[in-house]
Amino acid sequence: MYYFDYAYTGKGTTKIKAKSGATKVKKAASCKNRFHYITRTAHYKNHKDNVHEKVEFVKSGNMPSFAENRPDIFWEAAHNYERKNARTAASQVIALPKELSVQQRIELAEALIKQFTHEFNFPYTAAIHNHAGEIGGQDQPHLHIMYCERSVDEHNRTAEQFFSRYNDKDPANGGAQKITPDVRGKGKTIINEMRVDTEVIINEHLEKYAPTKIVKIKGIDVEVPNSVSCLHHEDYNRINGTNLKPVPMIPKSLLRLDPNLTFKDKDKNVAYQAKLAERERAINEVNELREYNNFEMYQQYYFNELNNLRESIFNQNKDYDSPPPF
Incomplete structure (x- = not known):
């Protein structure tokens, strides 16, 4: 998409x-x-x-x-x-x-x-x-x-x-x-x-x-094919058997709020802090949906990378536990 x-x-x-x-x-x-x-x-x-x-x-x-x-x-x-x-x-x-x-x-x-x-x-x-x-x-x-x-x-x-x-x-x-x-x-x-x-x-x-890009899935950097699709997420799901979810657009007016800004007027400050809380919730939702969709699209590559990491750790431990060659 x-x-x-x-x-x-x-x-x-x-x-x-x-x-x-x-x-x-x-x-x-x-x-x-x-x-x-x-x-x-x-x-x-x-x-x-x-x-x-x-x-x-x-x-x-x-x-x-x-x-x-x-x-x-x-x-x-x-x-x-x-x-x-x-x-x-x-x-x-x-x-x-x-x-x-x-x-x-x-x-x-x-x-x-x-x-x-x-x-x-x-x-x-x-x-x-x-x-x-x-x-x-x-x-x-x-x-x-x-x-x-x-x-x-x-x-x-x-x-x-x-x-x-x-x-x-x-x-x-x-x-x-x-x-x-x-x-x-x-x-x-x-x-x-x-x-x-x-x-x-x-x-x-x-x-x-x-041709490839790195995406982070469940804390792991995963190399995946780099391509785009013109399909709407619903059409993509139907064709590919995935369950991608739509990611909402956050208004610029909300994204560009300054988290460090405060006001002397108490009511104005309370209202602004509420807006900042709304901004944080929206950002968290987008980040969660993006990671969820990455997993839906690239879970095969995620599990391959996970197996590679486990194998690498196993081999390191094996070498560590082996007796010295002399």
Whole structure:
């Protein structure tokens, strides 16, 4: 299992569900904000997440002539000129294996970018972000890809024309063709296809650079095969006969509470300490579930390692008890 999110930015509105359960309507996220967020530019240059996260890699490509080497101009134009209520960008967030080096992650990112943008020459911007996990402190690298579903062809267009309606009889006098999943005859099924493609590409790079990894099970370091699966845990269980359990996501607001912070106001301090206790319970639950799932997936390797340790201890004791050879 690995994290893969697929979403859109647009010019309309979107519905969100509040904690109360009520549905609220808000303005859809814009592609220009998304661009600045993943590249950490403009108003995101000093964003609070920069304290916890670093940008390892940024790349844009397939830009039309009006925005050559200026992806900021392209995404601004998409926001300004795409029709009302239209999608302005497709967006993916993909967890990358922490066992790969920075350069190996970049190589993997390049392969994923090519997979999702090359066939139709989609304009794109991509970035790798990395931060230390709040639980355990290990690297959490992930790839952001955003791309416009308008295909760049041989015709030069102004920014406004690029985002106008496509003219199939006279392409030079219309906008760039929009090739959505529906146009490709895939609709919502494209998400599963993307997840499968991502699994294949990640596993190819793991096989090349990091075919095994070390996991801790019941206090023992165990070397296991290093691969990812696009399956939901329920599907994985059904196919492999395991009993993996879902691991909940802990909100950043809870994870980033400072355990050393106190308040002079008694009531405020009591409330904060209760939040810290909630944080500790959540972290303990996640750690327990992760170890449980590791055992479910790798128990064969755990028992093999346990037998190796026992045999090693037995041989050491045997040598110790043997009489000297003289």
